Amino acid sequence: MADKKRGIHELYREDAEQADYLIWGRKSDPLTRRGFLKGGGLAAMSAAIGASIPLAHLMPGGLIPAALAQTSEPFEIPGKEGLIVLNDRPVNAETPAHLLDDAVTPARYLFVRNNGTPPAMQSIDLENWTLTIGGESAGREVSLTIDELKSRFEHHTYQLQLECGGNGRSEFVPPAGGNQWTIGAVGCPEWTGVRLRDVLEYAGIDDDAVYVAYYGADTHLSGDPTKVPISRGVPLAKALEDESLIAWSMNGEDIPLMNGYPLRLVIGGWPGSVCGKWLTQIVVRNQVHDGPKMTGTSYRVPCSPVAPGSEVPDEDMCIIESMPVKSLITFPRSGIEHPIGERLALRGHAWAGDLEVSAMHVSTDFGATWQEATLGRPANRLAWQHWQAEVDFPEAGYYEIWARAIDSDGRAQPMVLPGWNPKGYLNNACHRIAVQAV
Numbered sequence: 001m002a003d004k005k006r007g008i009h010e011l012y013r014e015d016a017e018q019a020d021y022l023i024w025g026r027k028s029d030p031l032t033r034r035g036f037l038k039g040g041g042l043a044a045m046s047a048a049i050g051a052s053i054p055l056a057h058l059m060p061g062g063l064i065p066a067a068l069a070q071t072s073e074p075f076e077i078p079g080k081e082g083l084i085v086l087n088d089r090p091v092n093a094e095t096p097a098h099l100l101d102d103a104v105t106p107a108r109y110l111f112v113r114n115n116g117t118p119p120a121m122q123s124i125d126l127e128n129w130t131l132t133i134g135g136e137s138a139g140r141e142v143s144l145t146i147d148e149l150k151s152r153f154e155h156h157t158y159q160l161q162l163e164c165g166g167n168g169r170s171e172f173v174p175p176a177g178g179n180q181w182t183i184g185a186v187g188c189p190e191w192t193g194v195r196l197r198d199v200l201e202y203a204g205i206d207d208d209a210v211y212v213a214y215y216g217a218d219t220h221l222s223g224d225p226t227k228v229p230i231s232r233g234v235p236l237a238k239a240l241e242d243e244s245l246i247a248w249s250m251n252g253e254d255i256p257l258m259n260g261y262p263l264r265l266v267i268g269g270w271p272g273s274v275c276g277k278w279l280t281q282i283v284v285r286n287q288v289h290d291g292p293k294m295t296g297t298s299y300r301v302p303c304s305p306v307a308p309g310s311e312v313p314d315e316d317m318c319i320i321e322s323m324p325v326k327s328l329i330t331f332p333r334s335g336i337e338h339p340i341g342e343r344l345a346l347r348g349h350a351w352a353g354d355l356e357v358s359a360m361h362v363s364t365d366f367g368a369t370w371q372e373a374t375l376g377r378p379a380n381r382l383a384w385q386h387w388q389a390e391v392d393f394p395e396a397g398y399y400e401i402w403a404r405a406i407d408s409d410g411r412a413q414p415m416v417l418p419g420w421n422p423k424g425y426l427n428n429a430c431h432r433i434a435v436q437a438v
């Protein structure tokens with residue numbers, strides 16, 4: 001066995017083919033990436049997993065078996081039990097897939113992605129919290145308290161999914177720096193607030209307005225009060241959509257501090273980074289917003305595909321807009337044993353950025369064949385959809401269940417890592433779980 005101290009993820013990240021060889025003695029066919037897990041390699045992988053792998057000849061090379069892919073330490077933020085900590089400065093934590101099983105994500109299971117230091121709870125004075133609308137293309141500058149927001153504008157409730165642009169980053173080869181999210185930087189709670197559009201129209205939107213951006217009350221990790229940890233935005237048309245909210249409530253309760261209490265933006269279907277937390281200021285811009293994390297490699301990907309590891313010139317990088325089609329298997333949890341001969345019921349969610357999911361498929365043979373799942377309608381636009389399916393297993397041993405969604409433009413999730421980019425965004429490869437048929 002290879003050097004355990006480095007961990008399986010790190011080994012695969014450095015060089016997936018080499019990791020296969022080091023750990024299992026497996027060499028894959030460079031053309032088909034299949035079929036070379038035999039003899040000693042197969043025995044080693046079976047021993048690590050604790051079962052034989054009936055369909056080993058179909059298992060692609062360079063892939064960590066799902067049974068071994070989800071190991072980390074528990075997270076300890078009160079109110080977020082069960083989440084996996086990725087970093088504590090700033091706090092970043094993701095949710096294991098099986099804890100995302102609810103149709104509407106409970107507050108305690110919503111991931112946390114902080115770029116700076118959140119405001120302390122004691123420093124938040126609800127009565128005097130003000131939101132300022134300004135910027136060079138706002139009709140006038142307006143300040144509103146939370147009570148004024150609540151009393152002057154119509155309230156709306158939508159279920160909106162939030163996914164970090166870097167969700168899935170841990171699988172990129174060559175690796176990308178940043179939080180090594182696996183699959184759990186996503187959730188879909190129900191949000192209540194006022195429409196960003198109504199508030200922008202109240203302040204006035206000049207004819208030359210093109211972008212709307214936020215500032216929040218969190219502070220830069222350096223402690224320098226003149227530095228802003230993150231300030232991002234969206235084109236005016238996205239800001240004006242019905243579902244773009246200034247929210248004070250999540251699932252009918254106050255938003256948890258770590259998720260932006262007392263006020264945050266929720267703009268569904270785009271990278272979570274456009275949803276400003278601890279919201280204090282909105283600016284209407286006459287140019288593409290240029291705040292911290294809008295430029296360089298932040299939340300930007302090559303405008304056209306590049307070879308893995310390429311240096312991409314700044315002018316060839318484009319801002320991420322809608323997130324790609326993706327899905328999760330939330331039941332059963334990875335690693336269960338299941339009696340052979342009994343059908344196994346599966347379920348999960350699927351989403352597709354600004355689009356809808358039009359079909360959902362599952363595979364038990366490493367993607368060789370797929371069967372259609374039953375797919376539900378979203379609660380509203382930009383909410384995830386629920387799916388279910390039943391599968392069975394021909395003989396005892398190790399299986400993986402793979403899930404694949406297709407969006408309303410006919411685009412499917414890839415089975416392996418999609419387009420490499422310098423910061424490891426937009427990995428929408430199929431989610432996989434392990435099942436032992438016994």
Ligand SMILES: Nc1nc2c(c(=O)[nH]1)N[C@H]1C(S)=C(S)[C@@H](COP(=O)(O)O)O[C@H]1N2
Nearest residue numbers: 111112113114115164216259272273276277
């Ligand atoms: N003010 C502020 N807003 C922010 C952030 C932040 O660090 N500060 N992080 C952004 C990022 S990158 C994401 S993915 C989402 C995460 O929201 P959550 O922590 O509620 O899950 O908030 C966004 N809004």
Ligand SMILES: [Mo]
Nearest residue numbers: 164165272273
């Ligand atoms: Mo993010």
